[in-house]
Amino acid sequence: xxxxxxxxxxxxxxxxxxxxxxxxxxxxxxxxxxxxxxxxxxxxxxxxxxxxxxxxxxxxxxxxxxxxxxxxxxxxxxxxxxxxxxxxxxxxxxxxxxxxxxxxxxxxxxxxxxxxxxxxxxxxxxxxxxxxxxxxxxxxxxxxxxxxxxxxxxxxxxxxxxxxxxxxxxxxxxxxxxxxxxxxxxxxxxxxxxxxxxxxxxxxxxxxxxxxxxxxxxxxxxxxx
Amino acid sequence: xxxxxxxxxxxxxxxxxxxxxxxxxxxxxxxxxxxxxxxxxxxxxxxxxxxxxxxxxxxxxxxxxxxxxxxxxxxxxxxxxxxxxxxxxxxxxxxxxxxxxxxxxxxxxxxxxxxxxxxxxxxxxxxxxxxxxxxxxxxxxxxxxxxxxxxxxxxxxxxxxxxxxxxxxxxxxxxxxxxxxxxxxxxxxxxxxxxxxxxxxxxxxxxxxxxxxxxxxxxxxxxxx
DNA sequence: TCGAGCCTAGTTGCATACAACTTTTTAAAA
DNA sequence: TTTTAAAAAGTTGTATGCAACTAGGCTCGA
Numbered sequence: 090x091x092x093x094x095x096x097x098x099x100x101x102x103x104x105x106x107x108x109x110x111x112x113x114x115x116x117x118x119x120x121x122x123x124x125x126x127x128x129x130x131x132x133x134x135x136x137x138x139x140x141x142x143x144x145x146x147x148x149x150x151x152x153x154x155x156x157x158x159x160x161x162x163x164x165x166x167x168x169x170x171x172x173x174x175x176x177x178x179x180x181x182x183x184x185x186x187x188x189x190x191x192x193x194x195x196x197x198x199x200x201x202x203x204x205x206x207x208x209x210x211x212x213x214x215x216x217x218x219x220x221x222x223x224x225x226x227x228x229x230x231x232x233x234x235x236x237x238x239x240x241x242x243x244x245x246x247x248x249x250x251x252x253x254x255x256x257x258x259x260x261x262x263x264x265x266x267x268x269x270x271x272x273x274x275x276x277x278x279x280x281x282x283x284x285x286x287x288x289x290x291x292x293x294x295x296x297x298x299x300x301x302x303x304x305x306x307x308x309x310x311x312x313x314x
Numbered sequence: 315x316x317x318x319x320x321x322x323x324x325x326x327x328x329x330x331x332x333x334x335x336x337x338x339x340x341x342x343x344x345x346x347x348x349x350x351x352x353x354x355x356x357x358x359x360x361x362x363x364x365x366x367x368x369x370x371x372x373x374x375x376x377x378x379x380x381x382x383x384x385x386x387x388x389x390x391x392x393x394x395x396x397x398x399x400x401x402x403x404x405x406x407x408x409x410x411x412x413x414x415x416x417x418x419x420x421x422x423x424x425x426x427x428x429x430x431x432x433x434x435x436x437x438x439x440x441x442x443x444x445x446x447x448x449x450x451x452x453x454x455x456x457x458x459x460x461x462x463x464x465x466x467x468x469x470x471x472x473x474x475x476x477x478x479x480x481x482x483x484x485x486x487x488x489x490x491x492x493x494x495x496x497x498x499x500x501x502x503x504x505x506x507x508x509x510x511x512x513x514x515x516x517x518x519x520x521x522x523x524x525x526x527x528x529x530x531x532x533x534x535x536x537x538x539x
Numbered sequence: 540t541c542g543a544g545c546c547t548a549g550t551t552g553c554a555t556a557c558a559a560c561t562t563t564t565t566a567a568a569a
Numbered sequence: 570t571t572t573t574a575a576a577a578a579g580t581t582g583t584a585t586g587c588a589a590c591t592a593g594g595c596t597c598g599a
Binding site: 354375 | 551554555560
Binding site: 114116117118128132147148149150151152 | 549550551552
């Protein structure tokens with residue numbers, strides 16, 4: 090792993106954590122001195138963050154952390170509603186036994202955690218949920234589709250995911266997972282796609298309700314699948 | 315415009331032209347010496363090309379130009395069939411008079427060129443067609459959707475577009491343009507989306523027929539909208 | 540007091556030298 | 570002859586110094 094890779098992940102994590110707030114500039118020299126790297130790997134990391142859409146480059150003036158508006162969140166969900174069903178549509182034709190097994194394990198673990206309802210359990214569920222979606226994307230076997238979703242969704246591995254859900258919504262979400270698995274076993278791509286569409290629209294509703302009340306900029310990024 | 319920008323465009327153009335063939339390595343020192351730049355802007359250009367999906371970075375070994383398989387082309391069309399209808403679905407709610415006017419102009423010019431059927435006319439049509447789609451994407455007012463399509467479609471400004479079409483297909487394609495405009499005027503997003511879907515599927519058919527016969531690697535990139 | 544032009548501070552953009560890593564070649568030993 | 574290890578060549582990765590550019594403040598003039 091190169092220095093640029095490390096710097097990339099550090100800066101990205103800091104943006105997610107709110108260390109760098111939206112609109113602030115990330116100075117090459119400053120962070121370079123702090124992390125004890127030269128400006129070269131910092132520059133490369135920033136350029137990658139620019140092409141990932143985390144920061145925007147102002148020519149000759151630096152890299153500014155982008156802010157998220159309600160409209161941005163809407164846009165992301167609009168695209169996910171298209172792309173994530175396509176993931177399972179493809180996966181239905183291609184998925185292997187072993188992958189179905191892992192999906193089942195993940196669903197079991199998530200449901201077990203649903204009994205509890207403390208903060209930590211919710212964080213755990215969010216983590217497992219991300220793995221669930223990652224497994225589906227892998228089963229879809231489309232590098233481009235994977236790339237598009239990765240650049241769009243930008244889920245932090247960290248917190249906040251699933252916290253907007255009511256208990257009812259949470260249980261419903263678990264049902265979706267089960268039903269998607271059943272559809273995939275039967276290789277019913279359209280069925281799986283329909284459920285996934287509902288799954289995303291439900292997430293969208295929960296997210297929107299939250300954003301209407303509270304702050305937007307950071308909550309936006311914790312958009313949950 | 316910075317040096318890195320220039321180098322980026324030059325390398326990209328060379329990949330499109332076939333100057334750099336698939337699988338070959340683009341050496342930083344070599345091209346730097348040739349274009350009389352230092353390795354720094356070359357590196358930056360290459361990194362951008364990597365994140366655009368034109369080349370792949372092999373750690374400590376360089377940037378290799380990616381090749382296109384039939385499967386890659388399939389993947390691209392599969393995504394365009396999802397995303398391009400979404401473009402007009404959004405555009406129907408947002409498009410302005412002036413944009414509709416420009417779309418109409420473009421359609422007129424393309425149809426005029428359809429009378430002729432020499433090579434140059436076909437090239438011209440391809441160019442205008444790209445402008446047509448760009449105008450639609452602009453009207454959709456979704457930066458993310460725009461970015462996704464730009465990274466996926468990768469149409470070279472150059473040649474080969476529309477050359478796979480039979481005369482019948484070409485005329486049909488012109489009809490699609492007209493019908494999309496009509497639907498947009500009436501703000502009928504779903505109608506416009508349906509035509510666009512057919513438009514892309516038709517392009518896919520023409521492209522696939524071509525790839526079955528001839529070479530793939532470069533023809534693939536000339537995928538026409 | 541207001542405005543225009545200039546200047547200075549600060550930042551990014553680029554060039555170059557060196558370090559690290561990977562691959563290939565070559566030579567020696569089995 | 571084959572295998573293995575070492576070294577040598579070539580490439581990318583990083584550090585650093587200088588150049589170019591931008592923004593904000595300051596001075597000078599109206």
